[in-house]
Amino acid sequence: MTQRLTLDEALARAGREIERADYDRADATLRAILAAAPGLPQALALMGRISLIEGRNDMAAGLRRLAGLGLAPAHILDIGAYEGWWAGLARSIFPQAHILMIEAQESKGAILEAEAARLGNAHLRVALLGPESGRPVRLHIPDTPYGSTGTSLYPERSDFARRTEERVQTRLDDLVKGEPPYDLIKLDVQGAERDVLEGGPNTLATAKAVIVEVSMLAYNQGAPLMAEIVRYLDERGFQMLDFVDPRRGKGGILYQADAIFLSRASALVPDRVW
Structure with missing residues (x-):
């Protein structure tokens, strides 16, 4: 499986975790993605979505x-x-x-x-x-x-x-x-x-x-x-x-x-x- 597919699967998993309101797990998944692919826009966008849902405004x-x-x-x-x-x-x-x-x-x-x-x-x-x-x-x-x-x-x-x-x-x-x-x-x-x-x-x-x-x-x-x-x-x-x-x-x-x-x-x- 290619690295790109691995990232796609991880992003999909983070999306499902957000839909289940499992924000801590989604945050951990996204941090792992960003460690492998620093600055990946899709991962940052999902982290921004978590911030909005949880009311983070830093x-x-x-x-x-x-x-x-x-x-x-x-x-x-x-x-x-x-x-x-x-x-x-x-x-x-x-x-x-x-x-x-x-x-x-x-x-x-x-x-x-x-x-x-x-x-x-x-x-x-x-x-x-x-x-x-x-x-x-x-x-x-x-x-x-x-x-x-x-x-x-x-x-x-x-x-x-x-x-x-x-x-x-x-x-x-x-x-x-x-x-x-x-x-x-x-x-x-x-x-x-x-x-x-x-x-x-x-x-x-x-x-x-x-x-x-x-x-x-x-x-x-x-x-x-x-x-x-x-x-x-x-x-x-x-x-x-x-x-x-x-x-x-x-x-x-x-x-x-x-x-x-x-x-x-x-x-x-x-x-x-x-």
């Missing part, structure tokens, strides 16, 4: 749903890489992709270089992105129990102590000039997502999918809220498709999440629901 589920729609990025941009956890997750879903991690914090360089080496076919550039290359800006770095997560051009509205660094911005288009198109762009830069995109119109124009951290409430002083980000990307040909990793504050109030957008110029936007 980043991994969102990336699997993108793969199930046919996204197979050759090049991925991880903007706001921090310590590389998202790049590792993206590698598990899209094993063949080249990943460029971009991080503003120079102190994260050694950690990210090690993660790039571990992942393979991944690289790091330390740069503070913005709408204009050479512009001096002030970077706000909070001191939290979780480290320096939350670093941004826009001060976080929290009681944590913070320090500032004087830095110089670089446009995204200048940083990646001459490189192949990036099919998937992820941005998690604490309210500065639009600033980054304004410096990368050419990079954005060739993307098939964009993942952006959005805020419903004013989490960072002066940063645009979700409605502005959705409108900005809509005007540039991107349709919001999904919503993952919702974060809730006191009283269960939703204040942040990651929004997934698809280019209307791509073939990825579904033309029907069922």
Whole structure:
């Protein structure tokens, strides 16, 4: 029996397990398939189906749903890489992709270089992105129990102590000039997502999918809220498709999440629901 037939049979078995609501067994079957055939779209689509049925709405589920729609990025941009956890997750879903991690914090360089080496076919550039290359800006770095997560051009509205660094911005288009198109762009830069995109119109124009951290409430002083980000990307040909990793504050109030957008110029936007 050929490997292709073996995979077909395993996929069929996983489908039957899902129909029987035996999701744990189906998950194990699909993980075995992905170990043998990393990034197999049919397996990722079935894993996305399990996530929907069980109400999972994390980043991994969102990336699997993108793969199930046919996204197979050759090049991925991880903007706001921090310590590389998202790049590792993206590698598990899209094993063949080249990943460029971009991080503003120079102190994260050694950690990210090690993660790039571990992942393979991944690289790091330390740069503070913005709408204009050479512009001096002030970077706000909070001191939290979780480290320096939350670093941004826009001060976080929290009681944590913070320090500032004087830095110089670089446009995204200048940083990646001459490189192949990036099919998937992820941005998690604490309210500065639009600033980054304004410096990368050419990079954005060739993307098939964009993942952006959005805020419903004013989490960072002066940063645009979700409605502005959705409108900005809509005007540039991107349709919001999904919503993952919702974060809730006191009283269960939703204040942040990651929004997934698809280019209307791509073939990825579904033309029907069922």
